Amino acid sequence: MSALLDAASWILLAAGGFFCIVGGIGVLRMPDFYTRLHAAGVNDTLGAGLLLLGLILQAGWSLVAAKLAIIGLLLFFANPAASHALAKAALARGVRPVLDGEAQPSKR
Amino acid sequence: MFAVAATALLATLILLLARAVLGPTVFDRLLAANATGTVAVLLLAVIGFLAGRPDFLDLAIVYGLLNVVGTIAVLKFFHYGGLGE
Numbered sequence: 001m002s003a004l005l006d007a008a009s010w011i012l013l014a015a016g017g018f019f020c021i022v023g024g025i026g027v028l029r030m031p032d033f034y035t036r037l038h039a040a041g042v043n044d045t046l047g048a049g050l051l052l053l054g055l056i057l058q059a060g061w062s063l064v065a066a067k068l069a070i071i072g073l074l075l076f077f078a079n080p081a082a083s084h085a086l087a088k089a090a091l092a093r094g095v096r097p098v099l100d101g102e103a104q105p106s107k108r
Numbered sequence: 109m110f111a112v113a114a115t116a117l118l119a120t121l122i123l124l125l126a127r128a129v130l131g132p133t134v135f136d137r138l139l140a141a142n143a144t145g146t147v148a149v150l151l152l153a154v155i156g157f158l159a160g161r162p163d164f165l166d167l168a169i170v171y172g173l174l175n176v177v178g179t180i181a182v183l184k185f186f187h188y189g190g191l192g193e
Binding site: 009010013014016017018020021023024025027028033036037040043044047048051052054055058059064067068070071074075078079081082085086088089090092093095 | 109110112113115116117119120121122123124126127130133135136138139140142143146147149150153154157162165166168169172173175176179180183184186187
């Protein structure tokens with residue numbers, strides 16, 4: 001049972017790290033502010049969720065697991081609010097999204 | 109295994125830092141700073157397990173709270189041109 005839990009938590013930790021790197025690459029490579037915001041969402045949901053779940057499996061039933069769950073809930077509620085505020089502030093200050101026709105003017 | 113997760117988080121931090129340096133608008137830099145805060149919380153949690161000292165989780169909680177408050181404050185400043193009265 002312990003080996004099974006260890007294997008599951010290792011898989012979750014590796015997947016969380018993978019999705020964090022994917023989110024980082026997306027933030028660096030995407031062409032537009034709003035698409036970068038979308039890529040950062042991967043980081044906040046899948047990366048953080050899987051990593052914290054893997055750590056909870058390592059911690060077992062203890063205060064450490066409760067603290068990890070608190071961190072998870074905090075990220076779960078706070079990060080969408082921050083993303084929403086970012087998008088709203090950017091739109092209000094005149095950052096326009098890059099549309100398909102503007103990116104490739106030769107197709108028109 | 110914790111070392112692998114910590115390495116992945118450090119690589120993510122480097123990518124986010126590159127975006128914060130390159131970012132054309134202030135919102136790109138702010139997005140990178142916010143994501144950096146999230147990744148730093150995760151890195152603190154993982155380092156706590158890596159070092160065998162789960163006390164780092166308290167630091168991670170405090171860091172997450174400060175990250176949210178800081179991001180919302182800076183956004184309000186750039187949205188309304190001031191922090192309000």
